[in-house]
Amino acid sequence: QSALTQPRSVSGSPGQSVTISCTGTNSDVGGYNYVSWYQQHPGKAPKLMIYDVTKRPSGVPDRFSGSKSGNTASLTISGLQSEDDADYYCCSYADNYSFEFGGGTKLTVL
Amino acid sequence: QVQLQQSGPGLVKPSQTLSLTCAISGDTVFSISAAWNWIRQSPSRGLEWLGRTYYRAKWYNDYAVYVKSRIIINPDTSKNHFSLHLNSVTPDDTAVYYCTRETDVALDIWGLGTMVTVSS
Numbered sequence: 019q020s021a022l023t024q025p026r027s028v029s030g031s032p033g034q035s036v037t038i039s040c041t042g043t044n045s046d047v048g049g050y051n052y053v054s055w056y057q058q059h060p061g062k063a064p065k066l067m068i069y070d071v072t073k074r075p076s077g078v079p080d081r082f083s084g085s086k087s088g089n090t091a092s093l094t095i096s097g098l099q100s101e102d103d104a105d106y107y108c109c110s111y112a113d114n115y116s117f118e119f120g121g122g123t124k125l126t127v128l
Numbered sequence: 129q130v131q132l133q134q135s136g137p138g139l140v141k142p143s144q145t146l147s148l149t150c151a152i153s154g155d156t157v158f159s160i161s162a163a164w165n166w167i168r169q170s171p172s173r174g175l176e177w178l179g180r181t182y183y184r185a186k187w188y189n190d191y192a193v194y195v196k197s198r199i200i201i202n203p204d205t206s207k208n209h210f211s212l213h214l215n216s217v218t219p220d221d222t223a224v225y226y227c228t229r230e231t232d233v234a235l236d237i238w239g240l241g242t243m244v245t246v247s248s
Contacts, residue, residue, distance in 0.1 A: 020174050054234040063226055063241050064175070069234035107175055111233050115190040117165075117177035 021046065021118035022108055029126040035096040038123045040108030041089060046118050048089035052111035055084060055093045058122075059104045067106075068093060095125070103127040130154035132227050132239035140221075140246050146214040149204075150227030150239055157203045157210055158183045163230040164210045166201060169241075170223035180230060181210055217246045 023041040030036040040047065040055075047053055053071045056064035066075055068084035071091060081097045091110070095102055108120040136148035150164070157164060163182035169175045179191035181201045191199050200213040214221060222245050229237040 050233075052233040056235070063238035064235070065238070066234055066236045069232055069236070073232075075236060109175075109235070114193060116192055117167075117235075119175040119177065121174050 020121035021112070022110060022120035024106075024108060024120035024123045026121075027124040027126065029128055030095075030098045031128045032098050032100065034098050035094060036098065036125065038093045038095075038106055038108075038125070040091040040093070040110075040120050042091075042110055042112075042118070043089055046110040046112035047086065047091050049113070050111045051086070053084065053086055053091040054109045055082075056107045056109065057102075057104045058107065064107060098127050100127050130229060130237045132229065132237055134225075134227055134239040134242045136242055136244075138243055138245060140217055140244060141248050142218055142246055143216055146212070146217050146221060146225075146244055146246070148212045148225055148227070148242055148244070149209050150211070152208045152210070152229075155229065157205060157208050160184060161231055164201070164203070165228045165230050165235060166212045167226045167228055167235070167238075168221075168223040169226070173223070176223075178212065178214075182230075219246045222246045 055068040058064040071086045072084045105122045107122045112118045131153045133151040140146045163180045165180040166178040179201045198215045203210045224241045227239040228235040
């Protein structure tokens with residue numbers, strides 16, 4: 019069982035927006051502003067999409083945005099495109115200098 | 129462009145040691161703004177952080193509590209590599225293992241992954 023809780027699946031039509039939640043505790047999500055999000059296509063390595071809760075690495079479209087409130091972080095993808103169809107994982111820095119991951123959310127673009 | 133190239137066996141016998149190496153190109157294992165991590169992924173356990181090594185005037189390590197007693201992550205400074213050694217493996221250690229670079233408390237560069245099966 020993963021330390022952070024994500025919905026197993028979400029879906030949306032092209033052009034729509036979806037939000038994926040990631041719930042932790044005061045020892046991880048709520049205690050640090052170091053939440054990151056990763057996109058993973060089948061058979062590929064994860065790709066960093068958001069870091070420090072809200073920041074986007076160079077090259078990541080501004081359709082991807084992150085936020086946090088208390089012990090819950092969220093990833094919002096607006097203007098859904100077919101290539102967004104993938105698994106998404108949240109990750110948080112946690113006590114004991116560690117990283118914790120969510121169980122992953124399967125995004126289906128209908 | 130930073131790249132990580134993984135190498136190591138895909139099959140390890142139970143009770144033996146799993147050893148993987150990650151070669152760094154485009155950066156240095158001595159970087160004072162990076163740390164070098166190992167992550168694994170399995171269908172049953174999802175993504176799991178294993179640990180990191182990093183240089184800040186001397187070498188440091190952090191390890192996940194659940195593997196702390198049987199893991200070593202160390203740099204090879206002459207080859208600009210870092211390695212994972214996980215001993216006393218069981219079938220539960222079967223997973224895809226990734227080496228990653230950590231900057232700004234996020235994992236920004238990933239290796240392609242190595243599928244490691246623990247089986248006799």
